[in-house]
């Protein structure tokens with residue numbers, strides 16, 4: 001679905017992603033985890049075609065640079081982190097904006113588009129809010145609106161940047177289970193019957209939730225891939241120490257892993273010596 005080789009991105013002349021090799025298989029949920037500033041959002045924005053890059057990046061075998069904007073938007077949907085929707089559009093109107101890649105210039109929504117909008121609103125349990133202005137909703141409600149907009153877009157590749165950061169635990173389960181079912185539909189080849197079947201790349205801070213839903217995890221650290229593989233193989237105490245700077249016990253479970261955080265990673269004895277060493281006298 002996605003293949004990147006030597007992918008590099010610079011922002012404000014600073015290199016942020018360094019030579020990433022990454023494959024996303026059709027019908028999988030790839031989780032992206034890593035500390036603050038490790039490059040998760042930058043990677044998702046790059047995969048969405050929003051940032052210039054070096055190296056190669058192909059979606060469905062086609063160089064991303066060659067996709068026209070509207071074609072790309074039919075292929076890739078990005079749900080961003082921020083939820084401060086500024087305009088007084090109604091929920092239904094904002095979700096309907098997800099249909100833009102399927103419409104001609106100024107063409108109205110056809111029955112097929114209206115159905116996709118209604119389905120997405122129902123999927124995200126937004127029916128009761130459909131006529132409310134989005135800028136008068138809570139952060140979690142706005143987050144569900146943005147997810148519904150992305151589902152209405154019906155792009156097969158769904159990029160999620162911290163999709164549930166503002167959601168309470170029940171909505172978090174509802175939303176992620178719903179997306180998971182769309183991924184399962186894709187993985188089992190039900191693309192025709194489940195029009196919105198998905199491949200997902202999702203950046204998530206919570207490692208247990210990431211492990212619960214992802215088939216595979218990529219761990220970013222300083223703009224490089226520090227590890228990748230099945231969640232239970234990747235999320236080891238050593239990795240949590242090296243990448244996140246915490247001491248933790250990790251127990252594999254049926255649905256992923258359980259992580260018990262014990263505290264900050266203790267510095268190595270050599271680092272202590274460094275820190276405690278007297279300054280050399282000039």
Ligand SMILES: Nc1ncnc2c1ncn2[C@@H]1O[C@H](COP(=O)(O)OP(=O)(O)OP(=O)(O)O)[C@@H](O)[C@H]1O
Pocket residue numbers: 011012014016034035036037038039040041042043
């Ligand atoms: N517009 C920008 N201009 C310059 N540097 C930027 C810009 N946006 C992000 N960066 C830098 O790029 C690096 C990666 O940022 P990015 O937002 O991708 O990280 P992240 O892993 O998503 O972080 P977080 O977990 O905090 O959301 C950081 O060092 C950040 O300071």
